[in-house]
Amino acid sequence: MLKYLFSLLLFASLIQAATITTQQNNYNAGQAIVVTVSAMNGANNDWIGIYPAGSNNDWGNVVSWKYTLGVVNGNITLNGVSAGNYEARAFFNNSFNLEASTSFSVGAASTSITTQQTTYNPNETITVTLSNSNGANNDWVGIYPAGASNDWGNVLSWKFTNGITNGNLSLNGVPSGNYEARVFFNNSFHLEASTDFSVLAVVNTTIETSKASYTANESITVALSNMSGASNDWVGIYPVGSSNAWGNVVSWKYTAGIVNGNLTLNGIPAGNYEARAFFRNSYNVEATDTFSVVADNLPPTVYEDAENGISGDWVTTAGNYSAIHVNSGFDSSGAVQLKTEWINDTRNISEYQLNLHNNTSQQILEVDVGGVGNAGESPAGIHSHWAPGTMPHYKIGVIATTTLGYRLIMWSSFYTHSNIPATKRDYGSWVSLTFPSPWEQVRWNGNKNLWERHRFDVQAYIHQLEPNNTLISIDKFIATGGNLDNITLKSN
Secondary structure, three states, X not given: OHHHHHHHHHHHHHOOOOEXXXXXXXXXXXXXXXXXXXXXXXXXXXXXXXXXXXXXXXXXXXXXXXXXXXXXXXXXXXXXXXXXXXXXXXXXXXXXXXXXXXXXXXXXXXXXXXXXXOEEOOOOOEEEEEEOOOOOOOOEEEEEEOXXXXXXXXXXXXXXXXXXXXXXXXXXXXXXXEEEEEEEOOOOOOEEEEEEEEEOOOOOOEEEEOOOEEEOOOOEEEEEEOOOOOOOOXXXXXXXXXXXXXXXOOEEEEXXXXXXXXXXXXXXXXXXXXXXXXXXXXXXXXXXXXEEEXXXXXXXXXXXXXXXXXXXXXXXXXXXXXXXXXXXXXXXXXXXXXXXXXXXXXXXXXEEEEEEEEEXXXXXXXXXXXXXXXXXXXXXXXXXXXOOOEOOOOEEEEEEEEOOEEEEEEEEHHHHXXXXXXXXXXXXXXXXXXXXXXXXXXXXXXXXXXXXXXXXXXXXXXXXXXXXXXXXXXXXXXXXXXEEXXXXXXXX
């Protein structure tokens, strides 16, 4: 009998009792509480409850709980609770018979303060973000020199929170230096939280237009230095002597974060103006530069009218044909014909250039495009997939110098035909910008004198793919075939 009792006691000693621990000894108020259990009963209605320390197991004392859903060994996550001292307790089968417990504490959520920027400009408004503040109207935030005591005499800028618990507060700016933003409760000097930031040394923001005088509606380029770097810094063009009110702005653009660099704005009518730089969507002017805009009296520059033959500036840069003169043109006085040369009926290898002599004052290209049958085709004949009386796909464009380097700017009827969007390709020493053209095919429909005039604002097209790039000069006209007339550059 004694041997039997001894065996029972030995077996019982081998049965592992349930245990429960929390993954942290201390939690913040509201933070989820993770408990680790082992040797639970395995029933779905085993459960874990959070109780104030020292309270009995009555249901009324439970502040957070969850069924284990059959977990024997593993983690159970319960909702967080308010600050205080607690016990996590384990129970089997929906009972209140305690199987295991562990103690832990919950502290009040820590107060924090951050500045929206790590650096500011001198006297720029300082915005701080508060989290888990006290919520009293006389809680307050002060700006102190870094390392200074909390004495009132060291406060350089301050404001009551007016009951903000979580949110933003804006304080007056301070001079250059290193600082701390500090938060205090209930009008006291007991520090609750702080954060470091700096105010930059005084630097001169500058703005300078690329020219002292522009022609009417010509794009205006400004060089900026020492901007704040915020995406909502902006530049506005104002009549000289006008206030900074929004109603006086005649052209403007956000800098998109430029600190030092160029920005191009739309052209404006004739008059005397100022370019003004502003930080962060404000109307506090940081720098100005005056310039003028004069009426455009510059006549168009015609590079090819084909009235008495064609220009001697045409060069064949690819293919085996030269530009030739044909009698039928936009004004019936002749046109230039650029023959296409097709390989395997799919690839045109012809390319022609016309020297525009680096025109720096005119940025509008005009050209007449004609559809005189298939006269522009190579002697190989007419291609089966083009209807008689059509001009096959080809490209025209310009080679230009810009503030970002050389650009090949092309308008392709193939892009139009195939619904291809504007494309930028970088080849290292130069960049191509290709756009759908205004035509797919020019059809003469039995009338060989049918022509179309097309107009291209080269600067505006550049801005579609490179908003911060500025045209300096248009150097050459380029085409891969077709019948063309009256190739002209204009100012507007």
